[in-house]
Amino acid sequence: QVQVVESGGGSVETGGSLRLSCVASGVSGLSAVAWSRQAPGMHQREFIANIELSERTNYADSVKGRFTISKDNSKNAMYLQMNSLKPEDTAVYYCTILTGGWTLRGQGIQVTVSP
Numbered sequence: 001q002v003q004v005v006e007s008g009g010g011s012v013e014t015g016g017s018l019r020l021s022c023v024a025s026g027v028s029g030l031s032a033v034a035w036s037r038q039a040p041g042m043h044q045r046e047f048i049a050n051i052e053l054s055e056r057t058n059y060a061d062s063v064k065g066r067f068t069i070s071k072d073n074s075k076n077a078m079y080l081q082m083n084s085l086k087p088e089d090t091a092v093y094y095c096t097i098l099t100g101g102w103t104l105r106g107q108g109i110q111v112t113v114s115p
Contacts (some may be wrong), residue, residue, distance in 0.1 A: 002026035002104065006095055009109035012085055016113070020080040022095030022106050032098040033071050033078040037091035038108075045094065049080065053098075063089075085113045 008020040024030065034050035047051045049069040055070055066085075071078040078095055090113050095106040 002084045002102070004095065004097060004104045006093070006106040006109040009093065009111045011112040011114065013042065013114050014086060017081070017083045018085065018111060020082070020093055020095075020109060020111070022078045022097070024076045024097050024099065024104055027076055027097075027099045027102070027104070029073045030071050030076060030078060030097055030099050033069070034096045035069060035078075035080045035093060037089075037093045037111075039088075039091040046091075048093070051078075065086050082111070085111075087113050088108050088114050091095075 003025045003075060005024045010018060012018055032051060032053045034046040035048040037048055038045045047060055048063055048077055049067055051057050051071055066083050068081040092108040092110055094108050097104040
């Protein structure tokens with residue numbers, strides 16, 4: 001059974017750090033992965049970062065230099081290390097995984113950054 005589980009969210013103060021994880025089961029390797037987020041009151045999700053099939057990484061300007069995306073194919077896992085968090089980073093974060101022709105999405109996980 002294919003399943004994607006996100007973890008690692010929570011509440012931190014400004015300047016703090018969190019590491020989000022997204023693990024897929026029932027798949028064999030990750031082709032491309034991405035993180036996005038949806039802030040309170042916003043209808044659209046915002047692209048945060050991705051790793052292309054070519055292993056090239058891309059970041060939104062709003063998180064460049066603070067967030068780092070990575071993946072571990074041996075564990076079918078992807079991560080988002082978030083440092084120097086700001087209140088405007090408060091959102092529900094979603095992972096997306098491309099694997100074997102499938103697009104898998106996580107359930108979303110809350111990150112709250114207090115002033």
